[in-house]
Amino acid sequence: MSWSRPEVGDWSSPAELAELQRAQLPRVLAQALRSPFYAARYDGRTRPGGAEDFDGIELTTKQDLRDQYPFGLLAVDREKLATYHESSGTAGEPTASYYTDDDWTDLAERYARKWVGINPSDTFLVRTPYGLVITAHLAQAAGRLRGATIVPGDARSLATPLPRMVRVMRALDVSLTWCNPTEIMMLAAAAKAVGLRPDKDFPALRAMFTAAEPLTEARRRRLSEIWGGIPVVEEYGSTETGTIAGQCPAGALHLWADRAIFEVWSPQTGELSASGRGQLVVTPLYREAMPLLRYNLADEVEVSTADCSCGWLLPTVRVLGRSGTGYAVGDSTVTQQRLEELVFGLPASYEVMFWRAMAHPDVLRVEFEAPDEVRGQAVKELAEAIDRELGVPHRITGLPPHTLVPHEALTAQRDILKARYLFGEGEDWDKAVMYQ
Template structure:
């Protein structure tokens, strides 16, 4: 089936946006009932049919998806599928996701809603895994939709080490990249290890797209500063849903509420609302292969209906991470988000990028890398920030560069071997068959 999907500007008020969502719900619910999971859930019960019934639909959970692995959520014939994916498995058991060609049209359009634009003149380095997760395929589809040249840089691959990516970025005049925030820092460190200046020696680079990690505003500003002030454009999504929010020119993340219905679930009360703080619940409006009704992503978010001066008539979202990410230290609870804000509040001249922390019940241990000339001052200032902002016992240690991220990771280019079976005398035949 082929649907007419809305574009930004097709509604002029929140009320029109709500009406757009409600008009799609009968079709969305009917498609969901074609899957074994939803058909079984409503077997012998009144089947919801429209927007009036939507409030009574129970949540779909990640455990539901795990229990239905691999094809219990499938609502079309398998011959219609274009791609199959699985989550990164951070919680253990995989969740399956699958998409038709029509689904992919929606996915690519949503990703391509970048305020900086993706154009045919762009060379776009995709630096996320091309494995079972959706991230690299999503960027490639959106880039091709807009006519960009794609450089499939992959990630976590022996074939594309960091030094090779730095060479590619300069040789090909890469103008856009797609990777997680940590990879943005790794690329910068690799550039420095090669004797280059990230803020000056990549003149074609005009923006870096990022996702997959909660990103505080202070860290985003620091990443931009490291790369010469270019925009760091964030988005938010999952393998199960594709892109569900994108950043506007003002830096706010807006939910694509014309392509999905979003609700906020309070796990303590069981109540759902349109805004506020809780877990994000998603109902995609243009999903053919794997419809999801009130799918609880279990991400902690804060959704607001307050207007944004960018002019996009869409709710905004702050992604706070997954439940249970805070740890008690003394009388306080310490979160990664708050520590990140403090670490990247240090002056950029201190060149602090890589850090780690461990929360013990009686003390917070935090370590970071810094050059010799700024390390002691950085320790002193970060200790003061933690005293003032968190008030917890702490032990801060400054480490030499290369301690947390070994220099070899930034400079090494391992040989990539193809499978080989015949060797000459004196050659290393222990490498037979094996390749990597």
């Protein structure tokens, strides 16, 4: 199956965009009913066939995907599949996802919608896992679609420790990276650990792409400052859906509403709406192997249809995290996003990069690393900010550098062995057959 997919700018009004979505719905519904799960769900009931039937479609949940593991949502013959993936399982048992070659064209096109562009002249370091999750494969497919040179710097491989990645970034003139926000910090710390300045010693680097963690504007600004002011370009997605939103030049995340229908579900009322705060629900419009109808990602979001200064006629989304991620402290609720804004609201000169917190019912404990000469002042200013913005009891501790992230983690070159059976005298033959 080959579907003609739109690009940003192929419509001139929200009404045209809505009509584009509705035109695809009969094909989406027909394809979904080829899977065992949706065929069984509508067995003996009126089977949805047209756009007018979409309002009656019920939610598909993560538990539905878990219950149908692995191929209950397969809507094509197995031989048509190009890849198989599983989610990371951070919120429960993993879910399965699978894609055809045509699905992959759609996935790569959506990822490649970066406002800074991916070009044939780019050397693109992919620093996310090349495992069952989709993230690294997605970036590689998009980079190849646009002609870039891919450097597969798998973030979970012992063969690609941080010092090696710092060396590769310098030696290969890496111009783009793809990693989560924490890894951007880790790469900066690893560069500093070997005497390099992230803001000066990587002149080819022109942008860093990031996702996988909710990212506040304060943290994004700090990441950009650390790396010399280059853009830190965020996107949002999942293994089940691929990229579903990308950042515009104005800094907003726009939902790719020409490639999927997005709705906001209220757990309190059970209602679905086009905007507002609640859990994000997505119906991909160009999915062949594993169609999803009103799939609830269970991510807490705020969606707006207000105009954006960038001129893109697409809704914007603020990703607040998985539902239920706030913690009660005293009479208030503390979220990671709000606390992150305060931590990275400290002056950049304090060099605060790594922190952690624990919410107890009666006190919020916060620890962070900072150099000796500014640590006391940083503690004082963060305490004042928490008093002012959160109003919760707190205990804040400033720690010396390399307390939370050991120096060895930033500088160690791993001893990677292939299987070996014959050793010379004096060698450590206890490593025979072991992979370390």
